[in-house]
Amino acid sequence: MAATQEEIVSGLAEIVNEIAGIPAEDVELDKSFTDDLDVDSLSMVEVVVAAEEKFNVKIPDDDVKNLKTVKDAADYILAHQG
């Protein structure tokens, strides 16, 4: 069953916490991965790959650069999840 936006944000929070050590509660829709959450470009790749597995979605490299905020990522996953 497809995940809701709320479930996706909560899942992303777990992933960001594990990869970058950011408290899960800081991962909110309007936060920027690089500017607010200190997720650099390489950690972002790890976040994306973990999100692909968790939500059964493919996120090509060309699309990764468009995922600036948690909302961008959640919306992308919501639209593309299998």
Add this chain to the structure above:
Amino acid sequence: MTAKIKPAKGAPYARILGVGGYRPTRVVPNEEILKHIDSSDEWIRSRSGIATRHWAGPDETVAEMSLEASGKAVADAGISPDQINAVVISTVSHFKQTPSIATEIADRLGAGRAAAFDINAGCAGFGYGLTLAKGMVTEGSAEHVLVLGTERLSDLTDLTDRSTAFLFGDGAGAVVVGPSEEPGIGPSIWGSEGDKRDVIAQTVPWDAYRDGEVEKFPAIRQEGQTVFRWAVFEMAKVAQEALDAAGVGPEDLDVFIPHQANLRIVDSMVKTLRLPESVAVARDVESTGNTSAASIPLAMERMLATGQAKSGDTALVIGFGAGLVYAATVVTLP
């Protein structure tokens, strides 16, 4: 008529008998790179783990560095140079393409009329050479093979490219592969993904520069995020295949020597492979930078010299880079 052809008689198995390296004398700290790019020591260290690299001086040519590393590897193997029957050199930064640098090294090392040729397999060059050498020794066309990775990547670095200016280093690393009664080099898991050939590449062909189509001398550029994803996740699968093919479990492994591309890649591969803490991991990139085909033998030599690894240890080696190409295998350290 079809005559019966007598095959060559090779050794039962092959192993690495000796290793040697050469690092240029000039150590270049991040501060020096920062004269050319808008970045910081903290940024470079956090993205790559690199604090210093060695850059070759005018006298430290590809040939001179290669000769130094080769001499050490031959001495470490306990053989004399005239026992080398083949010289295989991987390089992308020897600017005189013909003849191969391998012929010069064979001659100046004293390897007589050894078969000699260069290969171009980027950062997987050491693994490609090792695979060829293992085949030659067990098939019988050579008893001892010198495999060498040698690079002056500072010559192919665009100092104004803030994503690569800090990355590359110079150096040469060599091993001697020879006969063994026990398997000392496992099955090679190697291949190419040519559909990704633009991900790491020379900016323009030499003739584009010659013909004035571009002002800047060619350099190596890469798409960092794409390389990172491929290296960490796809190459971890290749590394696992090499372990499985060799019948070596994580608990049997002593040492992990991945191509020293970037410390973040090394650390993420360790995590993805779930290697136990008992495995010693090469992190030579911190002080040597990315030396492409030279990085694995250079790291191997340093780990043995510093006691992080010892002779007889079981090591997983994996190279990956421009092509994209890769080669992984399990070896017994010399």
